[in-house]
Amino acid sequence: MTRILTGMTPSGIPHIGNYFGMMKQAKELQDNPQNECFYFVSDLHSFTSKRDPELFKTNSEASVLDWLALVVDPDKTIFYRQSDIRAHTEMLWYLSCITPFGLMERAHAFKDKTAKGMEANVGLFTYPILMAADIILYDIDIVPVGKDQAQHVEMARDLAQKFNHHFGDTFVLPESQIKEEVQTIPGLDGAKMSKSYGNTIEIFADEKTMKKKIMSLKTESVEMGQPIDPETCNVMAFHRLFENPNLEKLEADYRAGNIGFGDSKKQLFELVWDYFAEARARREALANDPAEVERILKMGAQKASAIAEAKLELVRSKFGLNAKHLG
Numbered sequence: 001m002t003r004i005l006t007g008m009t010p011s012g013i014p015h016i017g018n019y020f021g022m023m024k025q026a027k028e029l030q031d032n033p034q035n036e037c038f039y040f041v042s043d044l045h046s047f048t049s050k051r052d053p054e055l056f057k058t059n060s061e062a063s064v065l066d067w068l069a070l071v072v073d074p075d076k077t078i079f080y081r082q083s084d085i086r087a088h089t090e091m092l093w094y095l096s097c098i099t100p101f102g103l104m105e106r107a108h109a110f111k112d113k114t115a116k117g118m119e120a121n122v123g124l125f126t127y128p129i130l131m132a133a134d135i136i137l138y139d140i141d142i143v144p145v146g147k148d149q150a151q152h153v154e155m156a157r158d159l160a161q162k163f164n165h166h167f168g169d170t171f172v173l174p175e176s177q178i179k180e181e182v183q184t185i186p187g188l189d190g191a192k193m194s195k196s197y198g199n200t201i202e203i204f205a206d207e208k209t210m211k212k213k214i215m216s217l218k219t220e221s222v223e224m225g226q227p228i229d230p231e232t233c234n235v236m237a238f239h240r241l242f243e244n245p246n247l248e249k250l251e252a253d254y255r256a257g258n259i260g261f262g263d264s265k266k267q268l269f270e271l272v273w274d275y276f277a278e279a280r281a282r283r284e285a286l287a288n289d290p291a292e293v294e295r296i297l298k299m300g301a302q303k304a305s306a307i308a309e310a311k312l313e314l315v316r317s318k319f320g321l322n323a324k325h326l327g
């Protein structure tokens with residue numbers, strides 16, 4: 001068995017780039033019976049930048065629904081909210097006390113974020129230590145993350161090693177698994193799809209909005225009836241991404257000048273709309289059944305906290321703490 005964990009900080013509406021960047025891989029890992037997956041919404045991490053309770057609730061509820069709709073099968077994966085497991089924040093303290101200040105000073109993410117004008121609070125500075133607690137409490141082998149988080153996983157490994165060295169074998173040393181970007185997911189304008197470029201297609205957009213977005217995909221100007229090179233066409237890139245079953249015919253039509261961008265985009269819309277049909281139905285059903293969502297989160301929290309609490313007890317004992325007098 002390989003233990004796999006990843007967390008996602010709730011930050012708004014998921015788009016196609018998010019899906020192919022991370023979520024699809026998480027789903028495939030979950031479907032491999034050799035893996036035991038822990039996926040959680042890292043809501044505590046969001047306080048480093050935002051402290052609006054209403055927005056917090058909205059974002060974290062949406063994130064839970066998105067992950068349940070698109071990725072998580074709660075019978076296969078332990079799925080929970082970080083804030084439901086108190087052990088993470090307690091572990092943060094024990095780890096903080098063995099973390100060299102200089103190690104945190106080397107974190108790229110902190111430097112990048114504060115250089116961009118983000119408030120430099122101590123929570124943002126120690127963000128990697130909380131992330132280390134998230135990981136090592138569960139004896140995790142593999143942490144699939146984007147390139148930007150690789151250094152944080154390295155730090156978690158360093159801290160686990162340091163702890164083991166000082167207190168004897170306690171933690172498994174985690175390793176990151178960086179998803180090689182086989183292909184960059186293009187946005188509406190052909191540049192990388194990213195919220196900060198404003199070129200995204202939201203997965204759960206309503207039909208009209210999604211259609212409008214897809215019809216607005218940027219293309220070269222080719223006269224009607226003229227051949228189009230399928231290799232350089234932005235719309236074609238999406239047909240490939242969504243595994244259009246009629247790809248060969250479409251490519252032949254492109255080359256023969258039998259199809260224009262308009263028709264290609266209409267076909268693409270149908271393809272994308274169907275691709276997410278199941279997830280859309282699942283999301284809607286869950287959104288209308290908050291009791292079921294709570295049941296899933298409670299089940300996840302119970303399983304996760306049993307594991308985390310046991311590890312925390314061991315850590316406490318290593319420091320000479322015991323709470324026997326509390327009964």
Ligand code: TRP
Nearest residue numbers: 005006007008009042131134143
């Ligand atoms: N920091 C990660 C992000 O912003 C989310 C995260 C929190 C995480 N804790 C984690 C990812 C532990 C992997 C493992 O994307």
